[in-house]
Amino acid sequence: MKVYVIDNGGQWTHREWRVLKYLKVDTKIVPNNTPFEEMKDVDALVLSGGSPSIASEAGRMGLNGEYLDKADFPILGICAGMQFTSTHFGGTMGPALRPEYGKATLHVEKDGDLFDGLPREFTVWESHNDEVKDLPDEFEILAHSENCRIEAIRHRTRPIYGLQFHPEVENTEHGYDIFKNFLKVVERRKS
């Protein structure tokens, strides 16, 4: 299985690569201006988190939009990756009323593939100044936290997922399980 990590400049981009590598996935970190055609043989993409405000500044998210338009394989957007995904499909984002850094409690509302077999409440690690304000109709909310209404999303018809928190960080509980659940989606679509 081949899953590339699109580098949007996050502090934990390399951690996403490490988690995928530990899960025995053929993986590589690539710049976010890598032409889609060069990644034709991948089975999925992870859109990494980014440097501050990157998701709302034109041009800085490179070709992330093109990947979302053209991919027929699963995509998981993390932090800025999720924020960009929602705005790309017509949602809105903006500065969070209460930004979250470090520890938070996640409340799962729906399994939505990613949370299959996981508890309804667990500790996750956050690092964001912005948040998704309005979600486009094609998406549904899967989880929230005390200070953030939209912590996890799923596209209703396409295999596109988003997480505001960081499953790749050691302090996040069930981080590996969430990646494994995403990889199960990838596996199902392959076969």
Place this chain on the structure above:
Amino acid sequence: MFDAEEFVNEKIEELKGQIPGRAIIACSGGVDSTVAAVMVSRAIGDKLLTIYVNNGFMRKGETEDVDLMFGRLGINYKLVDASDEFFNAMKGVTEPEAKRKIIGERFIRVFEREAKAYHAEYLVQGTIAPDWIESGDGVRDTIKSHHNVGGLPKDMDLTVVEPLRDLYKDEVRIVARYLGIEVSERQPFPGPALAIRVIGEATREAVEVVREACAIVEEELEKASKQKRMERPWQYFAVLLPCQSVGVQGDRRAYGRTIAVRSVESIDGMSAAYSKVPYEVLERISFRITSEMKANVNRVVYDITNKPPATIEWE
């Protein structure tokens, strides 16, 4: 998960091709650079000279311990005392990024001199993933310039080799255990050393104060973990703050300095939670610092911030 044997074998082969001539390695005696030194010395043997620089900011007894450890490793090494040079360069410097960059450059100037004397063209460093990630690049914000990446001067004439670039601390420890390196479990200690544990100018006097406080924090937390009163934390130290506060010592007004105690739990240094140290252990640390260092410090505080939003070190 992570296969140390495979990693070591692959890297040693790669290093043989990467370093055709002589090389020096910058080695602090910590786990990352010692692992790199052992691996490169297996790859190129006597063509490697290991160099430890005493920058004047090392911990209590550290230079002596490293000297003994290198001796036991049986590698080709040299200790360089450059403390005057570093203290002079730090005069009047208070901004954390300026401190880190000046220290990074000083290190390189020392290594350039040593490389010239040894006729080496390659500089090996024990750089690991968080060092280059946090130093920033074209797409990534600079959180702090690690001396061995963001602190490198542009005009250096050595070729840098970094065999551990893609590893995190937990993986380096696995490699260290596989290689039988005695410092495999040593706590992380940043390259700029105590200079970034003095907030403000790192004068000789201030470094001496934080050196003593760090020694007390290390002794007490290590003792408490040996007695099974707590797990040994991932990283634990003292920071000298640039603020004074009022106290009363033996019926006399005091107006002394403040030490912050920092202790965190982490796996890879990229995220961390503050340690839930038992109150009795914290109290003992506070008591020892304020009584043994009473001329300098009259207040001790405990840092209860996770990473993020804080970083592990204060600068």
